[in-house]
Amino acid sequence: MSNLKTKSRLEKVLAAGEFAVCGEMGPTRGADRDAVSRHAEDYVGYVDAVNFTDNQTAIVRLSSVAACVMAKREGLEPVMQMTCRDRNRLALQADILGAAALGIRNVLCLSGDHQQFGDQPGSKNVYDIDSIQLLQTVARMRDEREFLSGEKLEGAEPRMFIGAAANPFADPFEYRVIRLAKKVAAGADFIQTQAVYDVQRFERWMQAVCDRYLHEETYILAGVIPPKSAGALRYMKNSVSGMRVPDELIRRLAQADNPREEGVRICVELMQQVREIDGVRGVHIMPVMWEEILPTLVDKAGLLPRPQL
Amino acid sequence: MIVAERKPLNEIMDNLAGIGSVAVAGCATCVTVCSAGGEKEVSVLSSLMRIAAGQRGQDLQVVELMVERQCEWEFLDEIIEGIDQVDAVVSLGCGAGVQAMAAHFEDQLILPGLNTRFIGLPEQQGLWVEMCLACGDCMLDKTGGVCPVARCAKSCFNGPCGGSQDGSCEIDPDTDCAWQLIFDKLQKLDRMQILQEIEPVKDWSDSRHGGPRRIKREDLIL
Ligand code: SF4
Ligand code: SF4
Numbered sequence: 001m002s003n004l005k006t007k008s009r010l011e012k013v014l015a016a017g018e019f020a021v022c023g024e025m026g027p028t029r030g031a032d033r034d035a036v037s038r039h040a041e042d043y044v045g046y047v048d049a050v051n052f053t054d055n056q057t058a059i060v061r062l063s064s065v066a067a068c069v070m071a072k073r074e075g076l077e078p079v080m081q082m083t084c085r086d087r088n089r090l091a092l093q094a095d096i097l098g099a100a101a102l103g104i105r106n107v108l109c110l111s112g113d114h115q116q117f118g119d120q121p122g123s124k125n126v127y128d129i130d131s132i133q134l135l136q137t138v139a140r141m142r143d144e145r146e147f148l149s150g151e152k153l154e155g156a157e158p159r160m161f162i163g164a165a166a167n168p169f170a171d172p173f174e175y176r177v178i179r180l181a182k183k184v185a186a187g188a189d190f191i192q193t194q195a196v197y198d199v200q201r202f203e204r205w206m207q208a209v210c211d212r213y214l215h216e217e218t219y220i221l222a223g224v225i226p227p228k229s230a231g232a233l234r235y236m237k238n239s240v241s242g243m244r245v246p247d248e249l250i251r252r253l254a255q256a257d258n259p260r261e262e263g264v265r266i267c268v269e270l271m272q273q274v275r276e277i278d279g280v281r282g283v284h285i286m287p288v289m290w291e292e293i294l295p296t297l298v299d300k301a302g303l304l305p306r307p308q309l
Numbered sequence: 310m311i312v313a314e315r316k317p318l319n320e321i322m323d324n325l326a327g328i329g330s331v332a333v334a335g336c337a338t339c340v341t342v343c344s345a346g347g348e349k350e351v352s353v354l355s356s357l358m359r360i361a362a363g364q365r366g367q368d369l370q371v372v373e374l375m376v377e378r379q380c381e382w383e384f385l386d387e388i389i390e391g392i393d394q395v396d397a398v399v400s401l402g403c404g405a406g407v408q409a410m411a412a413h414f415e416d417q418l419i420l421p422g423l424n425t426r427f428i429g430l431p432e433q434q435g436l437w438v439e440m441c442l443a444c445g446d447c448m449l450d451k452t453g454g455v456c457p458v459a460r461c462a463k464s465c466f467n468g469p470c471g472g473s474q475d476g477s478c479e480i481d482p483d484t485d486c487a488w489q490l491i492f493d494k495l496q497k498l499d500r501m502q503i504l505q506e507i508e509p510v511k512d513w514s515d516s517r518h519g520g521p522r523r524i525k526r527e528d529l530i531l
Contacts, residue, residue, distance in 0.1 A: 084463075085463070089510065111463050111465065111470045111471070112463075113472075114479060114480045116480050117480075125463070127463050127464040127465075128510075128511075128513065130464070130466050130467055131465075131467075131470075132466075132467040132468075132507060133467070133508075133509070136507065166471075167471030170469065170470075170471045170472065170473045170474055171469070171473050171474050171475060171476065172489055172492050174492075175468060175469060175492050178468070178505060179467070179469070181505070182467055182468065185507060186507055241472040241477070241479035242470075242471045242472045242474050242479060
């Protein structure tokens with residue numbers, strides 16, 4: 001284990017060859033002291049790490065760095081999401097240092113949803129650097145002890161386990177693996193994918209990933225979202241760009257007597273299916289506004305107990 | 310070219326509250342080509358303003374003027390007489406035109422009649438699209454002649470974000486994903502290897518982020 005890059009629990013679990021489980025939480029829209037603790041019992045012991053979103057869908061929320069600090073107090077291992085939408089290179093590097101100093105050991109570098117989807121579409125976006133350049137920046141700070149300017153860090157380097165997103169369902173399909181290769185070259189230690197519903201397409205993408213041996217250079221975690229209803233799935237299919245949902249799944253939920261139970265069944269099946277695919281090293285469960293279902297999902301997918309490392 | 314569109318009539322009229330006479334000044338260059346501030350638009354807007362003034366009970370005299378290029382001082386001298394006879398001017402030039410007039414006619418109130426939108430081109434009759442953000446350090450050599458700075462909603466430099474689907478950008482099904490266009494073009498040119506390389510961070514100091522810009526050409530200075 002001496003070749004671990006960081007003290008991240010997620011890295012430890014993955015390096016030990018365990019099938020990793022990540023969760024996700026969207027911080028509150030108020031300054032609540034219990035923003036994280038109210039969901040903590042649904043997560044502690046059920047996941048290896050939890051993502052905290054960064055103004056997800058461009059809606060203002062409690063900051064991801066603050067949520068991550070609260071999560072640590074609850075005994076959770078936080079993954080700090082960081083988008084390039086809201087901060088320029090100065091603010092991003094400053095927050096990386098701050099987060100690392102506060103004990104946050106995982107970061108997920110993202111482009112971020114465009115602000116037109118959010119509650120303040122009149123805001124100015126930043127996009128000073130893009131998500132691949134952000135990956136490179138964090139890796140450089142950690143490994144070369146250098147800022148983007150080339151100047152040296154003067155104190156401790158941020159020992160972060162660095163993550164990136166990948167969307168096998170977006171277009172152009174042929175470019176999706178090239179983009180992953182770029183993210184790996186830029187320094188992505190782990191990858192979390194967009195939610196998988198179209199397992200066939202995901203498999204095709206993973207095949208291309210393995211053909212380039214990228215699965216040996218980075219840990220790939222497949223994303224899943226437990227669907228609550230046929231309507232929720234239809235919304236994802238029709239209104240979320242870059243998502244693919246087979247009609248068959250929508251039909252199953254539409255015909256179910258208890259859509260929520262069926263949603264759990266679908267999500268568990270998806271987790272079991274992706275687990276069988278070569279190169280997949282874990283799952284990333286995003287229970288958008290349905291946090292309390294997470295223990296059931298992890299349990300039914302046969303992913304308990306979580307390793308105590 | 311610079312593409313602009315007319316401000317709402319009410320906004321123009323509100324700006325003219327209490328004014329007795331106004332010149333509507335068009336420009337025969339970019340804004341004529343994009344049908345926002347040419348001779349025809351000057352005439353249409355002037356008529357609309359006369360009607361609106363009547364409805365508002367305002368006694369407003371409207372005269373029509375044309376300038377070859379509002380953004381160059383020498384052309385502005387040609388309309389100096391017309392400008393002197395009115396209380397205010399509504400300029401149908403782009404932002405540079407309005408400012409050139411405001412600087413040149415020191416004592417005159419110059420109001421914008423257009424919203425200057427972007428540097429772009431007419432994709433089809435009646436449809437203009439943005440092409441360039443004047444970033445100051447053109448990278449079209451690396452992107453198959455498609456600008457990711459202006460045409461990608463997130464100015465991604467290293468390929469399409471996760472929202473690109475069926476050729477469209479995540480923000481709008483009617484807007485092309487710039488990176489799909491880049492991908493297609495580089496594939497046609499057989500220059501896909503460019504897409505494998507990581508594009509380093511951009512130096513924005515050449516753009517507006519470096520402060521207001523100037524170009525000084527010693528060889529041309531008299
Ligand atoms: S790269 Fe810069 S200069 Fe070139 S077209 Fe795009 S915005 Fe304009
Ligand atoms: S969908 Fe394409 S154009 Fe739109 S933000 Fe993403 S990469 Fe840019």
